[in-house]
Amino acid sequence: MSIKSNIGKAEALFRQTEYAESLSLCTKILDKKPRLADAIHLMALNYYALGEFDTAIVEFKKAIAINSQQPSFHSNLGNVYLDQEKFIEASRYFEKALNLDPLLPAPNYNLSICLHRRRDYLSAESYCKKAILQDATNSDYYLHLGVIYFDRGQFDHAAKTFLTALQVENKYKSGRTQVDVYWQLFSLHLSQHRYQDALEVADLGIQSQQLSEQQLCALLIGKVIIYFLFDHLEEAKQAIQLSEVVYQFQNPTTFLKNITVFHTYIKNLIAIYESGEYKDCYNLGNDAEKMYFISESHGFAPNRTSIKYKELDYEINSLFIMGAKVIHFVAEEENKYQVSLVSLLRDLAPGSKVVIAFGEIDCRTDEGIYPYSVKSNSDYKDVIDDMVPKYVNALKNIADSFKIEIILYGVPAPYPQSIELLSESEQQTFKDVIAYYNLSLANTCLSLNMTLLDVYALTNKNGQSNLDYHIDYHHLSPRTVPTLFNNI
Numbered sequence: 001m002s003i004k005s006n007i008g009k010a011e012a013l014f015r016q017t018e019y020a021e022s023l024s025l026c027t028k029i030l031d032k033k034p035r036l037a038d039a040i041h042l043m044a045l046n047y048y049a050l051g052e053f054d055t056a057i058v059e060f061k062k063a064i065a066i067n068s069q070q071p072s073f074h075s076n077l078g079n080v081y082l083d084q085e086k087f088i089e090a091s092r093y094f095e096k097a098l099n100l101d102p103l104l105p106a107p108n109y110n111l112s113i114c115l116h117r118r119r120d121y122l123s124a125e126s127y128c129k130k131a132i133l134q135d136a137t138n139s140d141y142y143l144h145l146g147v148i149y150f151d152r153g154q155f156d157h158a159a160k161t162f163l164t165a166l167q168v169e170n171k172y173k174s175g176r177t178q179v180d181v182y183w184q185l186f187s188l189h190l191s192q193h194r195y196q197d198a199l200e201v202a203d204l205g206i207q208s209q210q211l212s213e214q215q216l217c218a219l220l221i222g223k224v225i226i227y228f229l230f231d232h233l234e235e236a237k238q239a240i241q242l243s244e245v246v247y248q249f250q251n252p253t254t255f256l257k258n259i260t261v262f263h264t265y266i267k268n269l270i271a272i273y274e275s276g277e278y279k280d281c282y283n284l285g286n287d288a289e290k291m292y293f294i295s296e297s298h299g300f301a302p303n304r305t306s307i308k309y310k311e312l313d314y315e316i317n318s319l320f321i322m323g324a325k326v327i328h329f330v331a332e333e334e335n336k337y338q339v340s341l342v343s344l345l346r347d348l349a350p351g352s353k354v355v356i357a358f359g360e361i362d363c364r365t366d367e368g369i370y371p372y373s374v375k376s377n378s379d380y381k382d383v384i385d386d387m388v389p390k391y392v393n394a395l396k397n398i399a400d401s402f403k404i405e406i407i408l409y410g411v412p413a414p415y416p417q418s419i420e421l422l423s424e425s426e427q428q429t430f431k432d433v434i435a436y437y438n439l440s441l442a443n444t445c446l447s448l449n450m451t452l453l454d455v456y457a458l459t460n461k462n463g464q465s466n467l468d469y470h471i472d473y474h475h476l477s478p479r480t481v482p483t484l485f486n487n488i
Helices: 003-015 019-032 037-049 053-066 071-083 087-100 105-117 121-134 139-151 155-172 177-192 195-207 213-229 233-242 244-248 254-275 326-330 336-346 369-376 380-402 424-447 455-459 480-487
Strands: 289-295 306-309 312-320 353-357 405-409
Touching: 003 019, 003 037, 019 037, 037 053, 037 071, 053 071, 071 087, 071 105, 087 105, 105 121, 105 139, 121 139, 139 155, 139 177, 155 177, 177 195, 177 213, 177 336, 195 213, 213 233, 213 244, 213 254, 213 312, 233 244, 233 254, 244 254, 289 336, 306 480, 326 336, 326 380, 336 380, 369 380, 369 424, 380 405, 380 424, 424 455, 455 480
Parallel strands: 289 312, 289 353, 353 405
Antiparallel strands: 306 312
């Protein structure tokens, strides 16, 4: 059999996912013709498919060294780096592929993904549109473009593009949009605070019978969040029960882990509420004034609690911006978190009282200020001194423009088990980061005559939680916010 025929057979085996057999045949081909770039490239593809990324990279580079004019060699090497989330390296090889053939849709799309992950949204949008121009039948391209619009806070464009993605998928069946678009639309409506629309999208996704169990769980837990915030506890409990399978998935993604945290947290809050343990926190009638509490998941516990502020009685109504961090609100380029917050505040009546409680996600061991400072070899104090005043001043400007009062909420002292994986010296540094963040927040609020709910002082004992208020590694009990207002 000729070498050409053997390569054809090896390619067929690869397409049939018979990777070991394909590799074996490639090895035999290369024994006879060791510098055959196509065979080396096919070897690399097999290693890539088997998850042997380092070996695949070596083989792809061998093929490129022999034939640097083949776009697919560069593009496929870029794919390996993309899977490793090495976006700079991946971008370099996608660009090389496009220099050889600018009309290839896949490298344009994959380069767009890299640029999006590097937060270069304008360039990401440009390359994604190029991919669509070359292949208008792949719904993944439209889905990704919608995500770019969404992250930039261009909600109307995002909604239209997500719907286009779904239409293209239904027509051509060429992507994975059917799996992902319902969650993206749900998240979009959540960011727009169009809760009924979000629930309807979730139901459409669930009824489509096209989704994986993981995606079904995500939508069900999304419904749990809305039901809980709007006090539909029976519906929330039903959705919790239907999504109990979320704990059974092997090797869950980061996204699924985060969704599981919501499931556990809200289930715990409902149990606490129904136990009556904090019934003294819910003691006002329906005629109490509303005070709004805007946060990520940390706003769930105070929802519907009763507080007194400046001698007036209020009921806390929690509003939610999923995954929001302080860093999002000081970014120069407009994003979905900024747009979502402004749209919430714009709709409130003048004179409204609003607690803003972001920052805890910025102050974790694996996310935010601490790992950034370590990785970039920066002084955490410089990072905080730059970020916190910008954040508070931005909120103050919004408050003044909408004639509302914003009350800031700090970051609690860290739960001991949340830092136990750090060394002793790292633990101390991390504790210092949390303490300094809260000090900077307090000083900035004082300088601007803004009220601060000092949750750090309430929860702190020697730099970590006193365990009086935490109900899990990150979240505090329903009595925390009423206690903080009593302490003002």
